[in-house]
Amino acid sequence: MVSDRLSANRRSIRSSYVTIHPLGRLFFGMGGFAAALVAHGVVFAATGTGLSLILLRMVNRSWTPVFRAVRLLLWLILPICLLHLLLTPGALIWPGSGLPLTWEGVDRAVWLSTRLFFLFFSAMLLSRLLSLEEWQAQLCRIPVVGCRLYPYLQLFQPMQKITAELARKHWRESRSRGITSMPEMIVCLLEDVLRSGHDQAKLVWEGWKGELPSCDLKFDGRALALMVLGISLPFGAWVA
Numbered sequence: 001m002v003s004d005r006l007s008a009n010r011r012s013i014r015s016s017y018v019t020i021h022p023l024g025r026l027f028f029g030m031g032g033f034a035a036a037l038v039a040h041g042v043v044f045a046a047t048g049t050g051l052s053l054i055l056l057r058m059v060n061r062s063w064t065p066v067f068r069a070v071r072l073l074l075w076l077i078l079p080i081c082l083l084h085l086l087l088t089p090g091a092l093i094w095p096g097s098g099l100p101l102t103w104e105g106v107d108r109a110v111w112l113s114t115r116l117f118f119l120f121f122s123a124m125l126l127s128r129l130l131s132l133e134e135w136q137a138q139l140c141r142i143p144v145v146g147c148r149l150y151p152y153l154q155l156f157q158p159m160q161k162i163t164a165e166l167a168r169k170h171w172r173e174s175r176s177r178g179i180t181s182m183p184e185m186i187v188c189l190l191e192d193v194l195r196s197g198h199d200q201a202k203l204v205w206e207g208w209k210g211e212l213p214s215c216d217l218k219f220d221g222r223a224l225a226l227m228v229l230g231i232s233l234p235f236g237a238w239v240a
Contacts, residue, residue, distance in 0.1 A: 022134045024223025029126035031230025035237035036122040042111050044240040045118040052121040059128050066121075073120060080116075081109035132157060154204045155197070162196045 032052065039045045056066055090104030130138065136153045140146040166189055174185040 020226065021220065021223035022130050022138060024226035025129040026138060027227040027230035028233075029122075029129040029230070031233035032122045033119075033126050035233040036115070036118040038234050039115060039118060039237040039240070041237075041240045042114050044237055045111075045114040048237070049114065049118045049121055052118070052125045056121065056125055056128065059125070065124075069120065069124060073117065077113045077116060080112055084109040084112065151201075151204055151208060154208070155200055158200050159193075159197055162200070163193055166192050166196070 032048065035048060036045070039048065053066055057063055060066075085101050085105040087100075088102055088105035088108050090102035093099070093101045093103060093106070136150065139153060140150045142149065170185050170189045170192075174181040
């Protein structure tokens with residue numbers, strides 16, 4: 001019974017989030033990313049990272065994308081921390097031990113690691129706060145270029161899948177021939193991608209009637225609150 005209630009609460013939170021106007025979610029995500037760019041304090045960066053992780057869990061309904069991102073980031077963060085610990089001049093942590101580890105290196109490594117996490121997860125959150133259809137609807141509203149951008153946006157999702165499938169196919173075919181076959185494989189892959197792109201573009205052009213996707217106009221207090229919060233986040237990061 002408890003697990004059922006928790007699942008129902010999660011679904012309720014998810015549905016409530018989806019019904020918020022896309023502009024409110026967009027401004028909130030942009031504000032969070034801008035805050036990550038101007039943040040200069042470890043506490044604010046750590047707090048922003050924690051909030052981004054919680055919101056990503058709500059959006060994805062799973063921790064799996066977060067865990068994958070953390071594993072990827074560790075390969076970048078560990079060398080950065082090691083280099084700063086060993087090469088940053090300052091007061092030694094263990095004098096006389098022969099280890100050139102300094103307190104200044106620790107501070108620098110912690111700050112850079114925390115900020116990198118904040119930047120990465122705030123950008124990840126921004127990209128996932130809107131669905132693909134909502135991103136297309138908002139981008140098409142850009143003056144002058146929006147209507148010209150829409151056909152290319154329609155190509156993004158099918159070409160992403162086709163390119164991934166073609167890459168796997170060519171990798172399987174050339175794997176047994178060794179590294180010497182890589183240039184030939186890359187050329188063949190590019191030719192197939194360009195050919196598929198031409199075919200997909202033809203289908204999009206023939207099926208498009210010149211209409212742009214509809215945009216939700218129901219702007220409520222929750223969206224306005226998210227916009228205000230998103231605008232204020234960079235200022236909070238600058239002051240903190």
